Amino acid sequence: MVEGRSKAVFKQWLAARPKEWSRQIEVVAMDGFAGFKTATAEELTHAVPVMDPFHVVRLAGDALDRARQRVQQDTLGHRGHSGDPLYGVRRTLHTGASFLTEKQTARLDAVFAVEEHVEVEATWGTYQRIVAAYREPDRKLGKFIIQHLIDSLTRGIPGTLIELRKLGRTLTQRATDILAFFDHPGTSNGPTEAINGRLEHLRTSALRFRNITHYIARSLLETGGFTSALHPRLR
Template identity: 55%
Template structure:
């Protein structure tokens, strides 16, 4: 062991902030071993609160933060005492350390450091474990236990949630026969984003995708939480709408613009494919106009180049049978223009006009538009609510994208509970709580 000045060593390793002072250090190859002692010693017996008599010292080994890139082990010389009170049942005790719980293997700041690496630096558990010189299982268990405490054991976790986003998410893309669904229901707080106070935050995830899953989650929450939710954004899945109607009757449902436009895009594609089969008797090939211009048909008019506009004009003039496709394309573009209008009130009028026009009835040959019209009419209140509120499921989809990145970092997950807790660390906006540990 090599002795060193306490002030310099304690400053470099920041041991003073955890109540320790360094007495020596050793290079153990892949590890740095630091000898330390408590700055303050508590000699009171935990059983009777009477001062004890010094008996001897024991060495307590703790994992601490890496030093200059090498894992660190603290060897803390802890005094042991005998209780001098004959009436006390505790005969022997040792000083507790403020830097770690009794029996723990890691210091408190290592727990904070692990969560910071996972939540802020987006490191994998394997990389974090390697930096600390410990096993994957230990780091993962520390992370999920701390996350469970920060989220599920925190009574303030759901405070202030007025705008709730709901969506489904596939947490793994392989499923054997007999295994449960790979879908989970994702619940996101959009209130900070809409209020301009910060990003959306992941609140929770539940296995499955159904009305029952969302209904159960909402019913498990406190009545105060259910009363404070004013808006719920979602995609076109009717199950979520049913659950909200049953449990949150006061909340306004908002159907996300992306999914509304996607419905129209699906009908436009379906019309194109139907005309392709009717006119040629087969699927599209690369030289068929309907197949060649399939992507141009889905492009917003504002983004069409002159060449693309000429292609569409040529397509409409190719065959009279394509009139149905042209009409469907026009309604598709009208819906995009409604959402893109700079004034929400005018956009709402445009969307209302589209819904009412499709509702009045269409001539034969526009089967896809008729189906779209029935869907839009059935969900018209949810669709038009977007123009009044402005909230959408876009931030929820963004969180889903970040969770895809999380699965890439971890190279996949097998344990759903671990995946949910890791997702909360990754996208739950827990940085302030983590830094306060």
């Protein structure tokens, strides 16, 4: 753990690593933060940056949520309330199409049958295609699906599909890193995200805990970093 979240901080940390250690790094899994990508490109010129699927799917999911909220506001004039059609399917929209029950499918069909909801349906379709690409057993086919999707989002998207246009720009900027996943299957920063989740929980309970040295120690305790020292038999 180091203090700060920026390109400069990550770049300085990488530069301080032993050269032998750096040479062993082949792939770097990351989220969508551009600072991590540029720092990696400058300090680990031989490594392949891969944007983690979780973050790509989350980008699409965020676009879906924003489209739903915008259409909700435009059609009903208020944020989602219990009983509102779009609000009622907010979680179902994020369920993979292959896992939908008959009841969930019927609810979505009813929502999408409303003409004013067409923009939500279009954004939902893009979200589902991204999810399906990552679940595709054939990596070459999955890569093709993602590549075709990114290409389709860069042209011919109506101006009313605000969220899809923005998503298309983001995916295009990181297309190389996104597609690299299919050439390096299994690459994930999931373990890092799991640890980060524990640290977020710690931070909410630590309140005004600001001493960085103490914070690192507390974080190591929270995530099992001292396990081998406290329990020698687990080494």
